[in-house]
Amino acid sequence: MTHPGDRGASGAPGAQHLDYRVAHLRDRLAGGPLGELGVRVEARGDAVLVTGCVPSTRCRDDIRRIVREELAGLVVHCDLVVTDTSSPDHAEDLT
Amino acid sequence: MIRIAAVGDIHMGSDSQGLLRPAFDTLPDCADVLLLAGDLTRHGTPQEARVVAREVEGLGVPVVAVLGNHDHHDERPDEVTAILQDAGARVLEGQATVVSVGEARVGVAGTKGFGGGFVGRSAGEFGEPLMKEFVRYSRRLADGLRAALERLEAEGCDVRVALTHFSPVPETLAGEPLEIYPFLGSYLLAEAIDTAGADLAVHGHAHAGTEHGMTSGGVRVRNVAQPVIGRAFHVYHVPVPERLTTG
Numbered sequence: 574m575t576h577p578g579d580r581g582a583s584g585a586p587g588a589q590h591l592d593y594r595v596a597h598l599r600d601r602l603a604g605g606p607l608g609e610l611g612v613r614v615e616a617r618g619d620a621v622l623v624t625g626c627v628p629s630t631r632c633r634d635d636i637r638r639i640v641r642e643e644l645a646g647l648v649v650h651c652d653l654v655v656t657d658t659s660s661p662d663h664a665e666d667l668t
Numbered sequence: 669m670i671r672i673a674a675v676g677d678i679h680m681g682s683d684s685q686g687l688l689r690p691a692f693d694t695l696p697d698c699a700d701v702l703l704l705a706g707d708l709t710r711h712g713t714p715q716e717a718r719v720v721a722r723e724v725e726g727l728g729v730p731v732v733a734v735l736g737n738h739d740h741h742d743e744r745p746d747e748v749t750a751i752l753q754d755a756g757a758r759v760l761e762g763q764a765t766v767v768s769v770g771e772a773r774v775g776v777a778g779t780k781g782f783g784g785g786f787v788g789r790s791a792g793e794f795g796e797p798l799m800k801e802f803v804r805y806s807r808r809l810a811d812g813l814r815a816a817l818e819r820l821e822a823e824g825c826d827v828r829v830a831l832t833h834f835s836p837v838p839e840t841l842a843g844e845p846l847e848i849y850p851f852l853g854s855y856l857l858a859e860a861i862d863t864a865g866a867d868l869a870v871h872g873h874a875h876a877g878t879e880h881g882m883t884s885g886g887v888r889v890r891n892v893a894q895p896v897i898g899r900a901f902h903v904y905h906v907p908v909p910e911r912l913t914t915g
Contacts, residue, residue: 658899
């Protein structure tokens with residue numbers, strides 16, 4: 574059984590557990606200058622997967638930088654796609 | 669046939685100017701009206717709203733918009749609305765507007781809408797004041813949408829479209845985590861649409877969702893969040909019913 578304040582095998586305090594670091598990253602992405610709520614951050618084993626669609630390359634680069642800062646020391650797989658801004662090549666007929 | 673272009677969640681910031689304009693400049697060739705389904709900015713600042721305004725000003729087709737939750741973040745939705753209106757956009761909240769396309773009259777009723785969830789899994793108006801206000805707010809906005817759609821019916825519009833940011837149905841959220849559905853939409857919006865009637869419902873907000881859905885009453889729903897449609901906008905061809913003749 575574990576109790577609040579227990580330390581993990583690495584000696585890190587509970588607040589440094591992967592789950593909480595992921596949650597804090599999501600909070601920073603949403604509440605910081607990016608205002609980014611559309612990016613999904615998920616723990617996958619010992620690694621973290623960051624996916625989603627963002628409006629610009631600058632936004633993608635900013636997210637990658639923040640992820641690196643928040644999850645320093647962890648393996649992170651980033652698969653962020655920049656939204657296509659081209660015109661559609663067809664329409665949907667709703668008849 | 670009416671050609672309706674729509675996109676939501678373009679999330680424009682100070683570095684976004686000109687990203688969508690080249691595609692928007694093609695609109696007169698393929699659409700009769702452009703609908704913007706909210707989250708036009710990242711933080712809802714006047715500066716970001718001016719980026720959006722320049723992106724849609726003088727497009728050659730009418731622009732009708734609702735705001736999204738991002739457009740409220742800076743707590744200046746009225747300023748954002750005014751800036752977009754100065755650029756010629758019609759910004760709706762519990763309101764309706766009519767666009768003439770040839771002899772046809774296309775009515776658009778709009779609200780941002782709000783969350784609360786879907787039938788059987790929805791928040792109730794009970795408990796703490798904050799919780800009750802959450803549900804009441806969602807209900808007020810849905811009521812505004814219903815009243816606006818009913819006004820369009822009374823005005824004899826040939827085609828009616830419900831424009832929201834939050835989703836009226838869960839089908840177009842498929843791909844999002846089930847746990848956050850109550851923050852992505854409300855059945856109250858679908859109930860309003862089915863009660864008043866509409867030919868199409870368009871929304872955004874759910875970036876990982878799915879484009880196609882339908883209300884219980886059979887109204888087609890389209891999630892046009894830009895990450896979902898993967899283009900600057902999508903175009904829907906909506907038939908104009910033959911006018912009933914009397915006598």
